[in-house]
Amino acid sequence: MNTLVTALARFLIFPGLLFAVPAAWFFLWVERKAVALMQERVGPPFMQPFFDFVKLLGKETPPRPGIAGLIMRAWPLIAVSAAAGAVGLLPVLPASGGFEGDLILLLALLELPSMCIIAAGFSSRSIFGEIGSAREAALSVSYNIVFLLAIVSIAASQHTFRLEALASMHPSFLTVLGVIAILACLPAKLHINPFSLPNAEQEIYAGPMTEYAGPELAMWELSHGLEWVAATGLVATLVAPHIALAWGTSLLAGCLFVALSVAVVLLLSVLAAATARLAIDSSVRFYWQCTLIFAVLAISSALFVRFWL
Amino acid sequence: MKFWKRLMCTARRRSPWLFHMNSGSCNGCDIEIVAALSPRYDAEQLGVLLQGSPRHADILCVTGPVTRKAVGAVKTVYDQVCGPKAVVAIGSCPATTNVFIDSRTLVGPLDKHVPVDVYVPGCPPRPDAIIAGVVKAATLLAERGDNPPKPEMVMVEPAEAGVPADSRGPQEAPPASWGGDRPSSAGREEVQP
Numbered sequence: 001m002n003t004l005v006t007a008l009a010r011f012l013i014f015p016g017l018l019f020a021v022p023a024a025w026f027f028l029w030v031e032r033k034a035v036a037l038m039q040e041r042v043g044p045p046f047m048q049p050f051f052d053f054v055k056l057l058g059k060e061t062p063p064r065p066g067i068a069g070l071i072m073r074a075w076p077l078i079a080v081s082a083a084a085g086a087v088g089l090l091p092v093l094p095a096s097g098g099f100e101g102d103l104i105l106l107l108a109l110l111e112l113p114s115m116c117i118i119a120a121g122f123s124s125r126s127i128f129g130e131i132g133s134a135r136e137a138a139l140s141v142s143y144n145i146v147f148l149l150a151i152v153s154i155a156a157s158q159h160t161f162r163l164e165a166l167a168s169m170h171p172s173f174l175t176v177l178g179v180i181a182i183l184a185c186l187p188a189k190l191h192i193n194p195f196s197l198p199n200a201e202q203e204i205y206a207g208p209m210t211e212y213a214g215p216e217l218a219m220w221e222l223s224h225g226l227e228w229v230a231a232t233g234l235v236a237t238l239v240a241p242h243i244a245l246a247w248g249t250s251l252l253a254g255c256l257f258v259a260l261s262v263a264v265v266l267l268l269s270v271l272a273a274a275t276a277r278l279a280i281d282s283s284v285r286f287y288w289q290c291t292l293i294f295a296v297l298a299i300s301s302a303l304f305v306r307f308w309l
Numbered sequence: 310m311k312f313w314k315r316l317m318c319t320a321r322r323r324s325p326w327l328f329h330m331n332s333g334s335c336n337g338c339d340i341e342i343v344a345a346l347s348p349r350y351d352a353e354q355l356g357v358l359l360q361g362s363p364r365h366a367d368i369l370c371v372t373g374p375v376t377r378k379a380v381g382a383v384k385t386v387y388d389q390v391c392g393p394k395a396v397v398a399i400g401s402c403p404a405t406t407n408v409f410i411d412s413r414t415l416v417g418p419l420d421k422h423v424p425v426d427v428y429v430p431g432c433p434p435r436p437d438a439i440i441a442g443v444v445k446a447a448t449l450l451a452e453r454g455d456n457p458p459k460p461e462m463v464m465v466e467p468a469e470a471g472v473p474a475d476s477r478g479p480q481e482a483p484p485a486s487w488g489g490d491r492p493s494s495a496g497r498e499e500v501q502p
Contacts, residue, residue: 055323
């Protein structure tokens, strides 16, 4: 009973929906504002992502008859719930529960929105959506190898797939290597420059989202924001050892978590503002040739630590 | 319910997303639209975003005198924009067909084919006028609510609406080395909208 209440509280309140949805809008604003400031602009007002969301809820959608339309409407909802579930799993508060293997569930939930985007592009039957989905799929198989190897190496060095144990581990050379590899994957995971090619604005209209409108598009925006919260939150929990235990209070742990996440968002926004979009072959080559080295180094040293020391 | 309506009204006014459509323009107005979105004029501080897909847009910005080739595309794109929507005719061409009047390759002006809400005259109009027109269209969307649009004509003068024209404050005079045939800008007054 107690476990159930804790799990529900984590999913619905903190770090789940009640926290994550405003945080998603806030992170989207931070990203847009940071890019604007880098370009010497004033940038959007604070409430902008919220207004965008409300406005989209009030718009019409084109008629989508039949099963195909039903499936098309389902993808954004699946993406939002997966991303919200991923945020709810993050071990932010001390003794927040969790179970053996929740890291694997988190990785699966983090991957689900990207799968939904691929499926949505193909089910929309728009040529631009299909091109965007094909790009997303190609990008996904490139960065995921690195992303998974980095996380597995961190987990292997701690002999556990439990998130709470990973959040409270001592930082080591291996963690640093792993976090660098994860950070290198985040721009591709979040579709920002230089890896914004799946939804390449103007170039292929809006990629997989081309046919989506109104409330469906609002859900995609929300799932994108929640992905920001989940991905930066994962880095925040890995970077800050004893995010909670060192100070003991939940409030401080929560504040530290938010501050670290915002720092990661700022880092990624600066990268996005400073770079241009790469072509698909350059992006794939970047992950297979440059970043894979880090990941292989991380996992081989993890195995070395595990078996010989 | 009333609160939701008020919130929706604010959201529609504060978040106009554009789709830009060229119906045979000389590219002059298109360049000015790009200028309106660039860091110099920074329309994003009003929530304006240029969208890649007409499905995402609230406001359709049409330039050009609507040529025979383009009229089908204009109608298709207008139907693809999901309601509530508004159309802004940018430049004199979509309003009157301008200097191309009586050309046999034209089927314009624009309001013969789609209902136009806001006209931004000029050849080309200044970026501040374009931003003022877009803001006006967003206000119209907010006022109309979910009711179907009534045809009404709104003209935008560049001096209208308290639009932050320039995010960097007053413009500095261009250097004298710019172009030989331009009159010297030393004694000229900058036109502030």
